[in-house]
Amino acid sequence: MESKNPQYHETEAIALKVREHIVRMSTAGGCFTGASLSAVDLVVYLYTEFLNVTPFNLNDPNRDYLFLSKGHDVPALYGTLAELGFIQKERLEKHLSLDDYIYWHPNTNIPGIEFHSGSLGHLPSVALGVAMDLKICGSSNKVICIMGDGELNEGSCWESVLVANAYGLDNLIFVIDRNHFQANMRTEDLIPLEPLAQKFESFGAAVKRVNGHDFAELDKAFKSYPFQKGKLNVVIADTVRGKGLPSIEERADRWFCNFSAGEIDELLLELHGTHTTSLTSETLIVR
Amino acid sequence: MTYEELLTATALNDEQVIVMTAENRALVRNLPAVLGKRFIDTGITEQTMIGAAAGLALRNRIPVVHALAAFLTMRSFEFVRTDLGIANLPVKLSGFIPGFLSDANGPTHQAIEDISIMRGIPNVTVFAPADEDDLVKMLPQIWQSPNPAYIRINTRKTGYEHEPFELGKAEVICTGSNVTILTYGLMFEQALIAVDILKSEGFSVGLVNMRSLKPVDEEVILKTVATSNLIVTLEDHFLTGGLYTIVAEVLLKHQLTAKVLPIALNEKWFKPALLPDVLQHTGFTGKQIAERILGYQTMHLQPSVLTHAFSE
Numbered sequence: 001m002e003s004k005n006p007q008y009h010e011t012e013a014i015a016l017k018v019r020e021h022i023v024r025m026s027t028a029g030g031c032f033t034g035a036s037l038s039a040v041d042l043v044v045y046l047y048t049e050f051l052n053v054t055p056f057n058l059n060d061p062n063r064d065y066l067f068l069s070k071g072h073d074v075p076a077l078y079g080t081l082a083e084l085g086f087i088q089k090e091r092l093e094k095h096l097s098l099d100d101y102i103y104w105h106p107n108t109n110i111p112g113i114e115f116h117s118g119s120l121g122h123l124p125s126v127a128l129g130v131a132m133d134l135k136i137c138g139s140s141n142k143v144i145c146i147m148g149d150g151e152l153n154e155g156s157c158w159e160s161v162l163v164a165n166a167y168g169l170d171n172l173i174f175v176i177d178r179n180h181f182q183a184n185m186r187t188e189d190l191i192p193l194e195p196l197a198q199k200f201e202s203f204g205a206a207v208k209r210v211n212g213h214d215f216a217e218l219d220k221a222f223k224s225y226p227f228q229k230g231k232l233n234v235v236i237a238d239t240v241r242g243k244g245l246p247s248i249e250e251r252a253d254r255w256f257c258n259f260s261a262g263e264i265d266e267l268l269l270e271l272h273g274t275h276t277t278s279l280t281s282e283t284l285i286v287r
Numbered sequence: 288m289t290y291e292e293l294l295t296a297t298a299l300n301d302e303q304v305i306v307m308t309a310e311n312r313a314l315v316r317n318l319p320a321v322l323g324k325r326f327i328d329t330g331i332t333e334q335t336m337i338g339a340a341a342g343l344a345l346r347n348r349i350p351v352v353h354a355l356a357a358f359l360t361m362r363s364f365e366f367v368r369t370d371l372g373i374a375n376l377p378v379k380l381s382g383f384i385p386g387f388l389s390d391a392n393g394p395t396h397q398a399i400e401d402i403s404i405m406r407g408i409p410n411v412t413v414f415a416p417a418d419e420d421d422l423v424k425m426l427p428q429i430w431q432s433p434n435p436a437y438i439r440i441n442t443r444k445t446g447y448e449h450e451p452f453e454l455g456k457a458e459v460i461c462t463g464s465n466v467t468i469l470t471y472g473l474m475f476e477q478a479l480i481a482v483d484i485l486k487s488e489g490f491s492v493g494l495v496n497m498r499s500l501k502p503v504d505e506e507v508i509l510k511t512v513a514t515s516n517l518i519v520t521l522e523d524h525f526l527t528g529g530l531y532t533i534v535a536e537v538l539l540k541h542q543l544t545a546k547v548l549p550i551a552l553n554e555k556w557f558k559p560a561l562l563p564d565v566l567q568h569t570g571f572t573g574k575q576i577a578e579r580i581l582g583y584q585t586m587h588l589q590p591s592v593l594t595h596a597f598s599e
Binding site: 061108114115116119122123124125126127128129130131132133134135136137156159160162163166167 | 305324325327329330332334335336337338339340341342343344345346347348365366369370373374
């Protein structure tokens with residue numbers, strides 16, 4: 001959304017729609033609003049500009065794959081899949097309802113979602129297995145796994161980096177949604193990650209660090225894939241938790257939000273830049 | 288036929304089969320040269336190997352995955368439960384040196400709760416062959432089945448020729464009205480010895496190789512209870528969650544009671560040593576098993592299993 005390049009107007013418009021969906025899902029039980037807003041631009045960019053995966057090729061084993069390991073980002077994925085025609089937009093109104101499967105973590109009842117997640121540090125290895133098989137099959141298709149920076153505390157993430165590199169999986173891209181927050185804490189205050197790029201590089205990966213909200217920068221990085229022949233690709237996307245809603249941006253206590261209906265109306269106005277809200281934490285249920 | 292020969296033939300015949308290991312190549316030493324890229328060694332990373340196996344299964348592969356039973360089931364437990372169980376992917380877990388077979392390794396390597404935890408995962412099936420002949424008779428059906436499976440690998444040669452395998456069915460070795468031993472895995476060898484001793488003492492003795500623990504053969508348990516005075520559950524596994532528990536669950540489900548003597552490990556890891564010494568020290572040789580059963584039968588001795596853990 002930082003880009004003012006006319007080339008990305010459509011992508012920006014879709015990202016704004018996805019943010020609207022997330023705001024609407026942040027009530028009547030709520031969702032991981034702050035956590036998912038940081039990944040919106042990443043997810044929308046990947047589906048609209050980079051990956052060969054559409055509602056029409058889901059049964060093709062030689063499509064590209066996107067795995068969302070950071071399960072709390074799933075409202076961003078639901079919104080994107082709805083905007084791109086994988087699912088009907090009306091299904092989003094069934095958020096948290098027993099009538100559908102639009103709940104707090106990804107699951108394969110939703111077309112376009114490749115694998116369930118919720119327990120952190122799992123999908124790097126699942127994506128690894130898919131990338132291994134594409135290599136065995138001689139397919140040039142690519143596999144993305146989006147991980148949270150807090151998720152990197154899980155040792156299994158680093159096992160996967162070691163193994164991916166040992167097998168020369170340059171068809172695999174780990175994307176880190178680097179919003180600098182764990183659940184309730186800033187990463188650097190709890191388990192510091194920096195220097196993160198050097199950590200991945202020392203494990204053998206080829207790393208690019210970009211502004212995760214700048215489509216031109218994302219494009220430049222992803223279109224240079226594979227970053228280095230025979231190496232795992234890692235994109236560290238610096239992002240802002242709550243991006244798009246100044247009243248919740250960068251706030252540890254806006255990881256999960258459950259707003260009242262009135263607050264949702266205010267937040268939608270804020271999202272479109274016509275209004276500034278002053279929501280107080282007392283009105284929220286924070287997990 | 289050996290385990291490795293069967294796996295080699297199966298993998299060569301079926302492009303879907305992928306052989307994986309977390310740097311435990313004892314059972315699959317010759318496969319890298321034969322399978323090329325369809326042999327994947329992820330190094331000492333049990334949980335990542337399970338996740339990767341899930342990814343391969345998403346691509347319609349059938350991964351046959353090798354590691355020491357203790358680490359395959361416990362180190363990667365949540366990966367098995369979450370990546371294989373929830374998704375119900377046909378990944379086949381070959382856990383070797385389970386139970387007493389880890390003999391001198393010590394408690395870190397003792398998989399004696401593996402049956403309990405694996406059978407607790409929805410969709411995951413559990414099998415425990417009596418020996419290599421039993422194993423190679425079981426595996427073709429297990430590998431072809433659509434579910435994730437845990438196989439408590441046992442490649443010992445006993446010379447016993449087993450009946451053909453059927454998923455969910457036990458193998459009745461012999462029947463007897465006084466006592467019937469239900470067992471699986473390594474203890475089958477000792478059970479054969481115990482049965483001979485008991486028969487020579489004039490008892491009518493039955494023996495059942497339970498081999499398919501989930502799904503389990505309820506029918507054979509009910510039939511045994513109806514026809515045999517005493518049931519002995521014999522296993523190199525903790526008392527909790529294994530065969531004794533399975534039998535108890537089946538009986539309760541059918542509102543039945545029975546006289547059951549459990550011979551199992553109770554709340555204690557076994558003392559490491561070479562296998563014959565482990566069996567002797569723990570009281571699991573065929574002779575000791577026969578003596579326990581005789582003691583129980585004649586009421587001269589109390590069943591020692593329940594006090595074993597606290598007696599040393």
